[in-house]
Amino acid sequence: MNKARLEKLKESLNHTDVSRRRQAASMLGEGDERAIYPLITALFDQSLAVQDSAAQSLIKIGGAAVAYMTIPVLRKEASQRNAALLILKDLGEVSVPFLYDLLKDRDDDMRKFAVDLLGDIAVGVNYELLIPMFKDENANVRAATCRTFGLLNVEEGVSHLKEALSDSEEWVAFAALEALGLMESEDGVTSITELCYGPSQVLKFAAFETLGNIPSQQSKDALIECTKTTDFITKSAAIKSLIRHGIEPGMAFLGSDLRVMLKNDDWEDKLTAISGLSTIKDKDSLYNLLDLAGSLDVSYPENEERIIIIKNAVLNIADCSSLLSLLDVNNLKFRGMAILVETLGKLKCVEAIDPLVKLLRSSLRDIRREAAHALVEIADERCVDSLIEALSDDDGHVRKQSIYALRKLKSKKAFLPILDLIGKDTYEDVVDEGVKALLSMDSSKFLHKADSYPENFKIYIAKYAQETELLLDLSKDNSKTVKMAAISRLGSLNEESAYNRLSELLKDADLELRRSSAMALSQYSVFVDGLLSAVRDSDMWVRFYALKAIAASKGADYIGLFAEALRDRENLVVMGAIDALSNLGGQDAYEALYSIKYHSDDAIRQRVEEVLQTL
Amino acid sequence: MKIMVVDDDKTTRKILGLYLKGGGHEPVFAENGLDAIEKLAVNEVDLILTDLNMPFMDGIELTRTLKTDHSFKDIPLVMITTENDEAERSKAMAAGANGYLVKPISADTLNKNVKNFTKKN
Numbered sequence: 001m002n003k004a005r006l007e008k009l010k011e012s013l014n015h016t017d018v019s020r021r022r023q024a025a026s027m028l029g030e031g032d033e034r035a036i037y038p039l040i041t042a043l044f045d046q047s048l049a050v051q052d053s054a055a056q057s058l059i060k061i062g063g064a065a066v067a068y069m070t071i072p073v074l075r076k077e078a079s080q081r082n083a084a085l086l087i088l089k090d091l092g093e094v095s096v097p098f099l100y101d102l103l104k105d106r107d108d109d110m111r112k113f114a115v116d117l118l119g120d121i122a123v124g125v126n127y128e129l130l131i132p133m134f135k136d137e138n139a140n141v142r143a144a145t146c147r148t149f150g151l152l153n154v155e156e157g158v159s160h161l162k163e164a165l166s167d168s169e170e171w172v173a174f175a176a177l178e179a180l181g182l183m184e185s186e187d188g189v190t191s192i193t194e195l196c197y198g199p200s201q202v203l204k205f206a207a208f209e210t211l212g213n214i215p216s217q218q219s220k221d222a223l224i225e226c227t228k229t230t231d232f233i234t235k236s237a238a239i240k241s242l243i244r245h246g247i248e249p250g251m252a253f254l255g256s257d258l259r260v261m262l263k264n265d266d267w268e269d270k271l272t273a274i275s276g277l278s279t280i281k282d283k284d285s286l287y288n289l290l291d292l293a294g295s296l297d298v299s300y301p302e303n304e305e306r307i308i309i310i311k312n313a314v315l316n317i318a319d320c321s322s323l324l325s326l327l328d329v330n331n332l333k334f335r336g337m338a339i340l341v342e343t344l345g346k347l348k349c350v351e352a353i354d355p356l357v358k359l360l361r362s363s364l365r366d367i368r369r370e371a372a373h374a375l376v377e378i379a380d381e382r383c384v385d386s387l388i389e390a391l392s393d394d395d396g397h398v399r400k401q402s403i404y405a406l407r408k409l410k411s412k413k414a415f416l417p418i419l420d421l422i423g424k425d426t427y428e429d430v431v432d433e434g435v436k437a438l439l440s441m442d443s444s445k446f447l448h449k450a451d452s453y454p455e456n457f458k459i460y461i462a463k464y465a466q467e468t469e470l471l472l473d474l475s476k477d478n479s480k481t482v483k484m485a486a487i488s489r490l491g492s493l494n495e496e497s498a499y500n501r502l503s504e505l506l507k508d509a510d511l512e513l514r515r516s517s518a519m520a521l522s523q524y525s526v527f528v529d530g531l532l533s534a535v536r537d538s539d540m541w542v543r544f545y546a547l548k549a550i551a552a553s554k555g556a557d558y559i560g561l562f563a564e565a566l567r568d569r570e571n572l573v574v575m576g577a578i579d580a581l582s583n584l585g586g587q588d589a590y591e592a593l594y595s596i597k598y599h600s601d602d603a604i605r606q607r608v609e610e611v612l613q614t615l
Numbered sequence: 616m617k618i619m620v621v622d623d624d625k626t627t628r629k630i631l632g633l634y635l636k637g638g639g640h641e642p643v644f645a646e647n648g649l650d651a652i653e654k655l656a657v658n659e660v661d662l663i664l665t666d667l668n669m670p671f672m673d674g675i676e677l678t679r680t681l682k683t684d685h686s687f688k689d690i691p692l693v694m695i696t697t698e699n700d701e702a703e704r705s706k707a708m709a710a711g712a713n714g715y716l717v718k719p720i721s722a723d724t725l726n727k728n729v730k731n732f733t734k735k736n
Contacts, residue, residue, distance in 0.1 A: 048676075077706070078673040086670055109698050139719045140697040147626060171719035174630050202633045202722065 001031040010038045018047045025050050029057030033065050040069050043080050055083045059090045067095040071102070074113055081113075088117055093124040100129055108138040115141060119148030127154045134160045142167060143175040150179025158183070162191040170200055177206045181213035189214060193222040196238075204234045212241025220245045227254065236261055236269060243276050255282040262288055271309065278313040283322045287329065289314050290340055294333025311339055320349035327355050338370045345374025353378060357386035365395050372401035379408045388417050396427040403430065407437035415441050428456065435460035443467075455479045462486040468495045475501055484516045491520030503530035506546070511539055518545035527553035535561055540570040547573065551580035559584060563592035574604055582611040590615045616733060617658060619643045621651045621665040621677065622695075627718070631664065631695075631725070638726035648672025652680065655687060661733050664716075667696035667703065675710045682711030691732040695720065 009031075012024035025042045028035040035057070042054035058066050066087065073084035088095040095117065102114035115133055118125050133145040146164050149157035157179075164176035165188075177195070180188040192214075195207035208226065211219040223242045227235055239257055247254065254276060261273035262285065270292070277285045293310040296303040323344050326332065332340070341359060344352040352374070359371035372390060375383045383405070390402040391414075399421065406414040415438060422434035435457060438446040447470055450461060462474045462485035471493070474486035487505060490498040505517035507530060518534055521527075522545040534546035547565055550558050562584075565577035574596075581589040593612055599605050618640050620631045632642040643658050645651035647669040663681070667674040674694050681687040693714040694707040704715045714732055716725070 078667050078675045078703075082668055082670055082673050085668065109700075112697055143626075143719070169719050170721065171630060175626055178626050178629075201637060202630065205633060206629075 290336035294336030345377030506530035525552035648677030
């Protein structure tokens with residue numbers, strides 16, 4: 001920066017307009033050491049914006065001269081002092097030698113600032129010069145020294161920090177604890193443990209927390225010991241620390257404390273307790289856990305996640321007998337009961353069949369649903385009669401679940417009741433499930449009268465049946481919807497007769513049937529001769545699906561067809577042809593695509609350009 | 616009572632928080648003046664304890680800002696700092712602080728002061 005410009009900017013620092021002053025302070029950051037003094041002066045500007053710009057510029061210039069000239073600002077007013085602290089911290093290692101001089105300053109705060117900054121900078125610091133600060137007459141300086149040794153993480157500081165744990169001032173001991181925790185100092189465990197039995201509740205609490213930060217068996221043992229002797233508030237800190245260490249299944253003695261913690265208002269405590277109870281598999285907590293889940297209002301999003309956590313804990317802790325004993329507890333809230341029932345199902349508790357069957361008659365719909373679902377999970381022959389009875393439940397979900405359970409059991413006894421139910425059920429998903437069940441239970445018996453079934457039965461039969469002849473018949477059904485359902489299955493059969501039928505359908509007068517047929521062939525990548533004429537169909541969708549089917553099956557043999565389709569009048573077909581050629585690659589594909597590089601449609605031009613770049 | 620602790624030092628926030636909890640209060644924490652103002656918008660507090668030296672907005676600036684704001688001017692604000700200096704104390708009081716406490720402070724002293732400042736209010 002030349003002298004004239006520097007002088008002009010210095011002058012602007014005194015301008016009446018704040019924005020001019022701020023701008024000048026900012027631009028001086030481009031300068032050299034000659035800009036330092038004016039910028040230091042600007043730290044005292046009445047505008048915070050100017051002060052801030054000056055601070056940033058000083059940091060930008062950097063170097064020992066800035067550090068040297070910033071040190072005296074620490075003695076000024078709060079605003080300038082804070083700016084100086086920020087500058088010295090940001091300058092880093094270059095500030096360090098100037099801070100040593102402050103360690104012997106008469107002003108307590110200067111000594112504290114110096115110690116704090118040395119900890120924050122933490123690079124190139126000679127910690128030995130800081131050791132005497134542990135004995136400083138001012139407690140704030142002693143506390144700052146503890147913090148700084150924690151940040152510097154020097155082994156040689158541990159003995160001093162241990163000594164500081166018995167400082168007459170609680171703040172110093174607290175800072176020493178924090179530092180030892182930060183350093184994860186195993187060497188400090190014995191001294192920290194002594195504070196667990198001391199008179200100060202705050203230090204006791206902090207000691208427990210600190211032991212949680214030191215990953216060693218000794219600190220874990222100390223925490224276990226401490227949990228036996230302290231009051232509840234500090235004990236909960238010890239338990240949290242133990243859980244951080246990872247408690248073991250054998251620590252059952254924590255059960256009662258964790259159950260108390262579960263009742264705390266604070267959710268962090270509750271979640272810690274749930275995690276601990278789950279680890280030690282505390283069966284005595286099952287009622288409390290279910291009760292807690294039952295009391296949660298699911299309209300709050302965070303409660304959904306909490307319910308999942310509780311459900312997982314219950315599943316981990318419970319066994320069949322402990323849950324069965326809770327089924328008779330009358331005051332369990334309904335959601336708690338629903339989780340209990342769900343867990344019985346997940347654990348496949350055969351002993352729970354009778355009570356679950358009883359619950360299938362419960363007045364609460366959600367409980368009936370869960371009971372049906374649990375019986376599905378258990379899937380035992382002994383629940384067949386009850387499940388058949390549940391087919392007449394008022395709730396469609398319960399009926400569907402019962403059908404599902406009976407399907408899993410492949411119970412022939414349930415065949416007629418299910419057939420009877422789906423003949424009159426108003427819910428399509430129940431009919432769908434019913435058809436699936438009947439096909440699985442006795443396919444030939446069910447399909448024996450297929451012709452006489454209503455349209456919706458036939459649609460679901462077309463969706464799930466495996467018999468080629470039956471599907472071929474259904475593809476000729478009087479109902480178009482049934483026909484289309486059957487056509488979409490034919491492509492998946494890998495049978496020549498099925499493919500012949502689809503080929504034939506590609507020439508059908510009905511547009512929708514041609515489309516369904518082409519779509520079925522494209523979905524399963526089947527090639528039939530009929531596709532070669534379908535690419536010239538009057539309907540763009542038939543042409544599109546026909547191209548897709550050919551591309552997926554015998555693409556390389558019919559590259560000419562795709563080249564021809566590039567000139568189709570419909571963009572959809574052109575895009576389909578571009579995709580097919582893109583997948584094929586090679587010189588012929590490139591040339592075909594290049595021929596429409598200047599297509600009249602923007603989207604097609606762009607797509608061709610993209611593909612050409614990849615070929 | 617809900618009490619806001621404004622301090623850039625984590626250890627100070629923690630120890631003051633434990634003291635306040637021990638006195639039966641609920642602490643709310645902020646790292647500097649700007650953070651405090653943001654948190655005051657969503658927390659109704661009965662008292663503010665603020666440090667003097669903090670980056671971004673120091674204790675004096677925070678005091679001035681709050682005492683000139685209609686919504687916050689009635690919340691008692693106590694400066695709590697390491698600076699045991701009469702000049703600093705005068706500046707804090709001139710800015711509108713209701714009290715000035717010097718660190719380190721014991722739990723008893725803190726909670727007695729909390730009681731006094733909230734009673735006056």
